[in-house]
Amino acid sequence: MTMFKLSDIIRLLSGFFNVSEQKQVAYRMFMSESLRAKFKSLCALKQLSMNEVLVELVENWIKESESKSDRDKGAA
Numbered sequence: 001m002t003m004f005k006l007s008d009i010i011r012l013l014s015g016f017f018n019v020s021e022q023k024q025v026a027y028r029m030f031m032s033e034s035l036r037a038k039f040k041s042l043c044a045l046k047q048l049s050m051n052e053v054l055v056e057l058v059e060n061w062i063k064e065s066e067s068k069s070d071r072d073k074g075a076a
Contacts, residue, residue: 031039043050 039053040050043053
């Protein structure tokens, strides 16, 4: 029987899933029921988890904000 280290399993799975070795934390947000229902439906149609979409949106927002901040510093 072959034994695998947890780090090896995570590394292997990260190729198939968006698994990060960074510690994951929970964040709670509030929105209207209708907005959540629309969001959930669209995610299901695209076969994406709601979490995947939200993480990608936050990552993109951070990148845009940082690049805008860099441009603003260069213009000053």
